[in-house]
Amino acid sequence: MNAPADFSVEACGERIARWQPRINAFVRIEETPRGGGAGRLANLALAHKDMFYRAGQVSNCGSKIRRGWVASETSTALERLDAAGALQLGTLNMSEFAYGPTGHNDHWGDCCNPWNPDYITGGSSSGSGAAVAARLVVAALGSDTGGSVRIPAAACGVTGLKSTWGRVSRAGAMPLSHSLDTIGPLAGSAEDCARILQVIAGFDPKDPVSSREPVDDYLSGLAGKGLRIAVSTSWIESNAHAEVAAAVLGAARALRSGGATLVEAEPPDFDTLSAHCITVLQSEASAQHAPWMRERPGDYSAAVRTRLEAGFAVPAAAYLEALRLRGAWLEQFCARTLSDVDLYLLPAMVVRVPTREQTGPRGGAGMPTLLAEVTRLTRWVNYLGVPALVLPCGFDSNGLPIGLQLVARPFAEATLLRAGHAFQRATDWHRRVPPG
């Protein structure tokens, strides 16, 4: 089934009313959409993860602790979307404090996958993935600290861009791990991601780590061919589920048919890089949450409390060692894996989309291993701080989407979007919408 073309407020509202009881993507639906007007994104129907602050409005951050908390400032990303004339139809469900990769939420209810509500949406930008997949909005902002844009994009079958660390201002967005946090769009296509990124990217004096690197013209950069793409075929065949491997390697062949050159490459040391990511993430998230963890630990879900507890035991020297090594690992990735290519291609997840039960409190002894598999190919990207794009590239035998991931050098979002656009001109996976 192809995507509906009508993204008027009325059409979106009708779809939201129909889908919301099944997928719980929204935590608030505006009676009258906010914003709108002239601009690059004139009256484009958007909604955003409930962690982008808007002055005078509630941002619950997926939590009990911040339920009803009213922001005193508006995030830079929302200010820029407002200035471009975009509409905001509401705020979207998310994992508690963006600290979970599945979309479970004890406080606001699980967000459910539109392709099958028994399956996870992925997290933490769960509502963003689900709302875009069901075509409730054109696009949505998410945040990505360990995969939180890319995992929902993969699981829900939409396009998601994790930006370079510092490319998009985090001012006025809920922090989780300042060394890793990034913001990016989820949308129905790479082209729509480019439209959103064009507006939100760029230096912001309110975010001290935002970059002064020039912002490319992402839309005009969509044209062009001749990309060189590295892939580790045997690693994918050995480590990914057979259906995932077949879809992702099929996507690589489709890119080659469209003019790209494929080059075999040794895979990066995913597991060491992921371990460093976890060290940094746990340390910074726990420091961020220390006051609440001392005063009201019972107000966190068991899963998030467990993750936060672990961070208090990470030795300071281990945390700083991981950060000291970060630049060397980035240079090695660019010098080896990307030495004579533009992009590195791999799956978004090595496993098929799991069910909510498999990855929830009743998941049993295999649950921690399964969760580690879900994030195995995303966290290393956050540690390096490089950009990555996830695109739908097929479906598994359960009828759930499979995601392709492309990774590039710092600030090479234009290259990612060009490759994604070329892939989506040659395929129609991104046009599939869930029935109903």
Add this chain to the structure above:
Amino acid sequence: MKSWNPEAVEAILASQGIRLAPGRAARIAAALNASADLADPLLGALEFETDPTAYALALSRCRSK
């Protein structure tokens, strides 16, 4: 190095004012011991003068031309 045990974890968290949920100390100790076993292949070559801010320079150096 297998230096972590549940009692040590409980003591370190308690010193920071963190009350552990029941049964958690053993799992955290096991995770810390596992991560202590990881040997980073780049660590030996890391220059003494390298600090975390070197990452910002690497980001700029590695950007596409």
